[in-house]
Amino acid sequence: MSETAREHPAVQKASSGNPRSIMYREALREALLEEMRRDASVFLLGEGIARRGGSYKVTEGLLNEFGPKRVIDTPLAEATFTGAGVGAALTGMRPVVEILFIDFSMLILDQIANQAAKLQFMTNKQCSVPMVLRTQGGAGNGLAAQHSQSLEAIFYHIPGLHLAMPATPYDAKGLMKSAIRSDFPVVFIEHKLLYMTEGEVPEEEYLIPFGEASIKRPGNDLTLVAWSNMLPRSLKAAESLAEEGIDIEVVDPRTLVPLDKKTIVDSVRKTQHLVIVQEAVRRGGVASDIASYVHEEAFDYLDAPIEIVAGLNTPIPYNLSLEKACIPQEVDIIEAVRRALARTV
Amino acid sequence: MSETAREHPAVQKASSGNPRSIMYREALREALLEEMRRDASVFLLGEGIARRGGSYKVTEGLLNEFGPKRVIDTPLAEATFTGAGVGAALTGMRPVVEILFIDFSMLILDQIANQAAKLQFMTNKQCSVPMVLRTQGGAGNGLAAQHSQSLEAIFYHIPGLHLAMPATPYDAKGLMKSAIRSDFPVVFIEHKLLYMTEGEVPEEEYLIPFGEASIKRPGNDLTLVAWSNMLPRSLKAAESLAEEGIDIEVVDPRTLVPLDKKTIVDSVRKTQHLVIVQEAVRRGGVASDIASYVHEEAFDYLDAPIEIVAGLNTPIPYNLSLEKACIPQEVDIIEAVRRALARTV
């Protein structure tokens, strides 16, 4: 994980002048704006990102400032405009490609998994692919099976990619800026339910390095690992449980590749209990993989089996109550925590 | 898992008349031939499968018997001919689509993950997608990064697909016949190093149900789970270790979806030690997921952490000794077994 440090300048903690609260989508927009001003090789490619400013307004106004050569509306040819991002990155640019829904990333995997992820390796480091793939996932709006998936596990499994899934405006901005400056191809997954959430973001510039988890809530009784939209849900569960005197540590890995195993394992060694919460379907998800490392590295510390709270193994239904039944809810997290702690006795 | 029984007629164990030994590729060919004779809705689509009989001769001679409407050479338009398989399956056919290398399946994931896997669900079971996606993976021939991957984890994570990875000619034939008769879309992954391996296959017809693991070697000291080309390697390791008096049980799940968790967990409860061997890269592989179930269901039986022996987190290099360094070898398996058993004391 020492490469991380090389790729990503250390955090420049903001000298918290006047804290202000902005939305996740605004934080992302600021990151793009700042990096585009800083570096003329940064440009954007995607559907409806220029004139319309993006489905979630993340790219609003950028066309005005940077013009139609740096903010490009593409046709519905995902594989090719993504691959064009890869090709541009290979030859000195820093493209940020947007795929509207992570579900559509199924159309571009050859360019991501066989090209972007492997070109540095196959050419023995003659080149790098400094591109960012911005995309958006998750359920929660009744958008049904082809617009609601959580597919991070697929990117997670392909060596050569980095993978970020920020949960807060602060993390979104700092990680996006690092992603753009990274020489790895970065898959950057936003969550449709997070765009309108608010959080403090300093006015001053800052970067967040990849591979550094964030302890969102310190605690002693049990470690809860959660990312993206499962983080706010887990924090709520932790607050509810705190009322009963259960003291939970909530860890957000923020980037799944590289993964900050150390922070997670250290936390589990301290609390001796682990619950992992993931929105993606249970089978073959990232949670299983994290569990497998903790199992290996903290075997003798675990007082109870690691609990995984995850999405059902099913496509997402349209109807809202069915949809809800497929995705971990606060109550599911609370129950898992109780199960994990019950075993101790 | 009770659906399995519904989908796949129970094994009709061959009344072992005269056992004969044939190659894996011949076993597959027999399965296709028999099913095509039995059911006129079975037809084949792929590159070079008709006139040339397939890169590994699996479809040799089928054009002659069934003609160009049931054995179709396609252009290099993987997404579309795969999707055509899905569409044909939706409307009453049983296509078997071949993707030459699983690496190229990155081109077809939308049709597999967003269409084939979800159509039954999205239409509330108005239809099913009885198609088989035949493909081939694995390293071992110096074919480099884009022709050597083991990508089962990607299909494993998509609800709505079944997934078979046979290791022996017997299993290949029996599972292929079941796959063709299944009403689920089946991803059927062969291994390039297995095509020429031989094994006993009865003359009589038989089927192997999905979701039934096979204990390839009974034993008491440790459970070794392995599939596809890691099975023969694991069996060899087990034989080597047997000489030292270590008695290993080797379990081949044969189908990863549905997964026969029961056989695996029962075995671990007996042996109290588990090593899982996978050719795919370590991060986010199926091994982690299997480990997570065993951890959950046999927590109190495990005397040592589950060991995962897996591919390195890297694209596959061309040079043969580098390639070898990326893939689990017999010695790696033996070492993992020793590590797992050493902890017991």
Place this chain on the structure above:
Amino acid sequence: MAGRKRKYPQKLLVELYRNLYMIRVFETRCIKLYRQGLIRGYFHPYLGEEAIAVGVCAALRPKDRIASTHRGHGHCIARGADIKLMAAEIMGRETGYCGGRGGSMHIADMSLGNLGANGIVGANMPLALGSALGSWVRGTNEVTVAFTSDGGVMNGTFCETLNLAGALGVPLIVVIENNQYAVSTTVEETTRETELYKRGIGLGVESHRIDGNNVLEVYDYAKDAHKKCVQGKGPVLLEAVTYRHGGHHVNDPGLYMPKDRLEDYKKKDPCLLGRKFLAEIGAVTAQKIDEIERKVEQQMEEAVEYAVNSPQPSVEEFLDDVRCYS
């Protein structure tokens, strides 16, 4: 096709108009329901494009099939769907076409050979090809129609599908609904050759550009294309030019659409034209047409009532249902 003499029986003209108007009413009414919070998710109205679905589907036989798009309500209705089940589906009810699992972007009616709407633009092309391919393999001659869009044409599946269909000669009709926008992006912005049917010519496939607002022109070309497909002379590509009467989806005000352009297209509103054909060629009186319209409106109200009063799907049954994917 100009100057061609085709007879249009009154029955056909009535049927065409009834379907045009039904789509118009269905979409208009459902948009209201959406605003009232009874429908959620994405909803892409077919308003302004009705003549394409209606003209094409009128040329099909019961055994033929269609594969639809994200903007699928019109195809559904034109293919004879039960609007009760459609309304129930987009309200997410148990009684809907997909038991509330699918919603607007996934309505299908396999019993009518409607393989369903699709949320992935371009993805229905290979599915339609496969449906036609199955007919070709079996030697039966069902014709399959793939509806696609100016956006869908930009996706690789369009060329791949049309090319393979052409190579094999399968009974497939591809209909481009060129409404000149992919959300807010114009066709001009995304290609140098805005006459999209020319891509078919480059692939050696018979291709035509037609007026997508004129239900009779659409019907004529679809009928010819259908005949060719039945004769084994497929595939055929039709580019039907049209214009949306509003934004991309219910929540898009479509401010980027020039007002005068929209006004022009509204002058050749497919429903107006259909009504005119019914009156002038079909010699049906205004009163009779009004009756047809009232009947449609009444059916729609029944559908809404049915849907509104339908139960939500049971979570328990759902959980049971999806166990098969574990």
Place this chain on the structure above:
Amino acid sequence: MAGRKRKYPQKLLVELYRNLYMIRVFETRCIKLYRQGLIRGYFHPYLGEEAIAVGVCAALRPKDRIASTHRGHGHCIARGADIKLMAAEIMGRETGYCGGRGGSMHIADMSLGNLGANGIVGANMPLALGSALGSWVRGTNEVTVAFTSDGGVMNGTFCETLNLAGALGVPLIVVIENNQYAVSTTVEETTRETELYKRGIGLGVESHRIDGNNVLEVYDYAKDAHKKCVQGKGPVLLEAVTYRHGGHHVNDPGLYMPKDRLEDYKKKDPCLLGRKFLAEIGAVTAQKIDEIERKVEQQMEEAVEYAVNSPQPSVEEFLDDVRCYS
């Protein structure tokens, strides 16, 4: 292009022939090494197609770029690669272009603007587009060439790439190497329109079909295309028709290739033609040409010796190297 008068300096003709012959010798010699077990994996010889790579690359400037295919040795050599490093790479040695990590299908030389061979047919198209797009964004005018094949044309990335390149007007030349086969499958089997350049016309892109065995014709068209691209009038599509001199890869005897067809094509062997041009237009004596050939052969032997004596990559260093992916 017939009747056109272009002057071909002797220097150019020598360069063209030297490259044609170099490819010929490289492939022939390496096939021998393959048979001797010194090379493994897939190896797709460029024999018979030399004029395309050589003619196209001769039209480029140092700052231009190419994106190659699975059949990439010819492009590599024509772009000026060091054959020592090529030979070492396909023997999997540490000194090879990719340190033995890539092999035949992944040789790249970024310093020469060669973005590399590619094992996924069709996948280099978007990469080349991106390279040209970068030039367009920066306002520099490097031209990028995407080599593709009759098989590659069938993939969706072909139309998507050419279409987007056309929409934006980026400096991209797409060169189809139509050798009439994708492994054993003929173009006729996989499309109804076998004149593949017509797909470009359907997309509004300037497109030509040319003789891929004639290095001067290829050069002429490439030169024109290059000029257009530099002027901002790109992209341009060239379909160069040719024929393989053997099977698809070294282990394919190519029995499905009609003998007489192959004989015909061998009569217009690009090397023979190149030699003829050099003698007739360049007025170079047979003796001088023989000297050029001997020189090439000698370089090749040096390359083989270099490669054979090069070390295998170190496993330890490799393991260290790939830690960055964990």
